[in-house]
Amino acid sequence: MSDPGEQEPAAMPVPHGDATNEGDHRQLVFLEELVEEHATIAGDVIEIDTHTWAIHGSIAVDGDVIMAEFDTEEHARTVLGELSDEEPGADRR
Helix, strand or coil: CCCCCCCCCCCCCCCECCCCHHHHHHHHHHHHHHHHCCCEEEEEEEEEECCEEEEEEEECCCEEEEEEEECCHHHHHHHHHHHHHHCCCCCEC
16 A cells, blocks of 8 residues: 555656746746757646646657646646747647
């Protein structure tokens, strides 16, 4: 039985966004770093539950993964839009 305080191992940390511009900026920087490391970011936002929305994509080691989580769909779409604006040559699905 695992310790309840332990987290599942993951290849990349998945930061959770908050409802501030600073949180959105951190998420954007994190996603830009993933793209620089040749990750593929899907061009959509998925609903995990009522208060959790995610940007997902693919990394070489783990395949399809959640790359960033947000409290609202609006914040997820804002960051995805900014990423698209700043990374016109980024590899997208």
